Amino acid sequence: MKGNAMIAQVVEPYAGALMTLAQDTNKVEVFAENARALLAILQESADFRSFVMNPLVKAEEKKSVLQAVCGKDVDNYFLSFLLLLVDRRRITFLDGICEGFIALQRKLNNVVLADVTSAQALSADQEAAIADQVKQMTGASAVELNITTNADLIGGVVIKVGSKVFDASLRGQLRRISMDLLGSN
Missing domain, CATH: 1.10.520.20 (N-terminal domain of the delta subunit of the F1F0-ATP synthase)
Known part of the structure; x- marks a missing residue:
């Protein structure tokens, strides 16, 4: 550090x-x-x-x-x-x-960088939808997407903007369900 x-x-x-x-x-x-x-x-x-x-x-x-x-x-x-x-x-x-x-x-240009990890390659429409969603969440005038793929996600995407992470992956959903089930015992 x-x-x-x-x-x-x-x-x-x-x-x-x-x-x-x-x-x-x-x-x-x-x-x-x-x-x-x-x-x-x-x-x-x-x-x-x-x-x-x-x-x-x-x-x-x-x-x-x-x-x-x-x-x-x-x-x-x-x-x-x-x-x-x-x-x-x-x-x-x-x-x-x-x-x-x-x-x-x-x-300076009010542009945010969003790191997007998806289970599979994204179409242009999906990229545009993600960029629009990030614009709404951040209030930025434009979004740069840094896209990587990771089959371990099973499905969906994980979006990281600065220190904020939005996990809409199937793996993340399964992990949250597992935590809920373990917490209810």
């Missing part, structure tokens, strides 16, 4: 600084797209991740690789921010900074 607090002390100011830069340059949405793309690359490429995060790799080498990977697809201000992270030896916090920035962008 102490480690998470220390990481937050580094991540939050940098994410906030990136948001300030994005707002000053009127590029909040562009930076959010860049941050999402960079997170996807970090997740998909273990080699890229280990190279960029390795403290033994020289800063100039990291900068060259970042410039090559980002190329023309990334905004110049955003790229300059990444290079600053390398100079300040904060590039190891890149995941957290990007995630923090995206969270700030969601807050």
Whole structure:
């Protein structure tokens, strides 16, 4: 827990600084797209991740690789921010900074993130219905769904928004029935 607090002390100011830069340059949405793309690359490429995060790799080498990977697809201000992270030896916090920035962008746009776990793949209509339900529950203007499947749920969905969990799964219903039965004895 102490480690998470220390990481937050580094991540939050940098994410906030990136948001300030994005707002000053009127590029909040562009930076959010860049941050999402960079997170996807970090997740998909273990080699890229280990190279960029390795403290033994020289800063100039990291900068060259970042410039090559980002190329023309990334905004110049955003790229300059990444290079600053390398100079300040904060590039190891890149995941957290990007995630923090995206969270700030969601807050700015009144968008909530809902983690949805379903027993099977959802149709577009089901996703839209879940998004509408989350909008009503939270008062948000828009909803981003992070959908995963888990056959152990048997049926239904579990929706998590922040610290709130709405369990409409068959497994959850069976567990509640079991608890009721055990409690009535």
